[in-house]
Amino acid sequence: MEVKARAPGKIILAGEHAVVHGSTAVAACIDLYTYVSLRFPADSDDDDTLKLVLKDMELNFSWSVTRIKATLSHLGSPFPSTPTTCSMEVIKSIAVLVDEQNIPEAKIGLSSGATAFLWLYTSIIGFKPATVVVTSDLPLGAGLGSSAAFCVSLTAALLGSLNSVHLDKNHQGWLTYGESDLDLLNKWAFEGEKIIHGKPSGLDNTVSTYGNIIKFRSGNMTCIKSNMPLKMLITNTKVGRNTRALVAGVSERSMRHPDAMSSVFNAVDSISKELSTIIESPTPDDLSITEKEERLEELMEMNQGLLQCMGVSHSSIETVLRTTLKFKLASKLTGAGGGGCALTLLPTLLSATVVEKVTTELETCGFQCLIAGIGGTGVEVCFGGLS
Ligand SMILES: Nc1ncnc2c1ncn2[C@@H]1O[C@H](COP(=O)(O)OP(=O)(O)OP(=O)(O)O)[C@@H](O)[C@H]1O
Ligand SMILES: C[C@@](O)(CCO)CC(=O)[O-]
Ligand SMILES: [Mg+2]
Numbered sequence: 037m038e039v040k041a042r043a044p045g046k047i048i049l050a051g052e053h054a055v056v057h058g059s060t061a062v063a064a065c066i067d068l069y070t071y072v073s074l075r076f077p078a079d080s081d082d083d084d085t086l087k088l089v090l091k092d093m094e095l096n097f098s099w100s101v102t103r104i105k106a107t108l109s110h111l112g113s114p115f116p117s118t119p120t121t122c123s124m125e126v127i128k129s130i131a132v133l134v135d136e137q138n139i140p141e142a143k144i145g146l147s148s149g150a151t152a153f154l155w156l157y158t159s160i161i162g163f164k165p166a167t168v169v170v171t172s173d174l175p176l177g178a179g180l181g182s183s184a185a186f187c188v189s190l191t192a193a194l195l196g197s198l199n200s201v202h203l204d205k206n207h208q209g210w211l212t213y214g215e216s217d218l219d220l221l222n223k224w225a226f227e228g229e230k231i232i233h234g235k236p237s238g239l240d241n242t243v244s245t246y247g248n249i250i251k252f253r254s255g256n257m258t259c260i261k262s263n264m265p266l267k268m269l270i271t272n273t274k275v276g277r278n279t280r281a282l283v284a285g286v287s288e289r290s291m292r293h294p295d296a297m298s299s300v301f302n303a304v305d306s307i308s309k310e311l312s313t314i315i316e317s318p319t320p321d322d323l324s325i326t327e328k329e330e331r332l333e334e335l336m337e338m339n340q341g342l343l344q345c346m347g348v349s350h351s352s353i354e355t356v357l358r359t360t361l362k363f364k365l366a367s368k369l370t371g372a373g374g375g376g377c378a379l380t381l382l383p384t385l386l387s388a389t390v391v392e393k394v395t396t397e398l399e400t401c402g403f404q405c406l407i408a409g410i411g412g413t414g415v416e417v418c419f420g421g422l423s
Pocket of ligand 1: 070176180181184232278
């Protein structure tokens with residue numbers, strides 16, 4: 037049997053980092069996906085290996101199931117209906133299995149992904165041979181939620197292979213999970229994100245699981261129905277960074293300056309709330325689309341200033357801000373910052389010529405620009421019948 041799954045990446049319109057400290061954030065999924073295919077060998081096959089193929093990265097990992105079992109069987113796996121945090125002690129045991137794969141230094145960031153894989157696989161499936169193939173449209177470590185899309189799509193494929201999860205396995209094409217299975221999936225994906233991010237808020241895995249545009253605070257989400265066009269230019273500065281280190285840096289700063297940072301987080305909370313109210317309010321209401329866009333631009337600029345205060349901007353992000361400002365366009369970083377991606381609001385009345393000019397100038401700086409569809413469906417699974 038083959039189970040396929042796909043989960044979207046995301047953009048954060050407001051509230052990254054502050055959301056880790058209890059503020060509201062607003063995020064939307066984008067139509068760029070991570071895909072996972074899970075295949076179990078036929079019973080007749082004499083196969084004892086669990087294989088993880090990271091196709092885009094040209095990396096093949098394989099572990100003997102007997103060896104994994106010897107390391108982890110004391111945990112009583114599998115326990116698919118009980119999402120459980122991987123303890124530091126178990127992370128260390130899994131790290132030994134990952135180290136044995138001799139990941140090249142240039143790709144060493146993938147070791148946290150491989151650790152999350154082994155935790156999710158053994159916790160949900162147990163000690164069974166399989167081949168898991170991963171591909172992704174998303175740039176890794178660039179702020180578009182690749183880690184969450186990886187954890188969500190992987191969990192979707194794993195849970196989809198279980199008989200206890202109710203899905204029509206004869207359905208042709210992509211299928212969505214029922215509400216309670218989605219909740220279980222999201223909890224497991226969050227446990228994977230903890231291994232990659234250290235202290236995630238849960239925002240990224242939640243928007244990848246449920247899709248749409250969401251308002252999120254302290255683990256609770258509300259879907260937002262947008263009443264205005266929201267066209268964003270995404271610029272990838274291609275400056276690599278790591279969310280775990282950036283999140284830890286903000287926490288350290290907030291320990292050094294608790295009062296000042298708590299005011300910063302409160303200000304972000306107000307920005308996210310105001311931004312979601314503007315997006316949701318009916319048009320024409322008291323504000324025209326153009327007025328709403330101007331308010332959003334101002335809020336994005338304010339949020340960017342506060343992200344700078346948190347210490348997560350970067351000279352490459354500042355270059356994007358300066359370049360887009362020349363065309364009177366507002367931008368902010370999206371995701372964890374420190375490089376990665378920036379968002380620029382493209383107002384409805386902006387001419388195609390200006391979009392072309394700003395894109396060309398950003399690309400001349402060595403950046404990569406894209407416009408993604410936002411707010412679609414979240415994670416999906418498929419048991420065959422994809423063209
Ligand atoms: N397709 C994938 N295959 C394997 N590992 C992945 C994949 N996508 C993400 N990862 C893991 O996630 C890490 C990147 O996660 P990180 O949280 O730093 O960035 P991001 O999720 O892209 O950005 P942000 O968290 O700011 O949205 C990679 O180094 C890798 O360990
Ligand atoms: C930086 C952060 O707020 C968003 C990363 O996309 C981290 C998190 O919420 O887990
Ligand atoms: Mg991430």
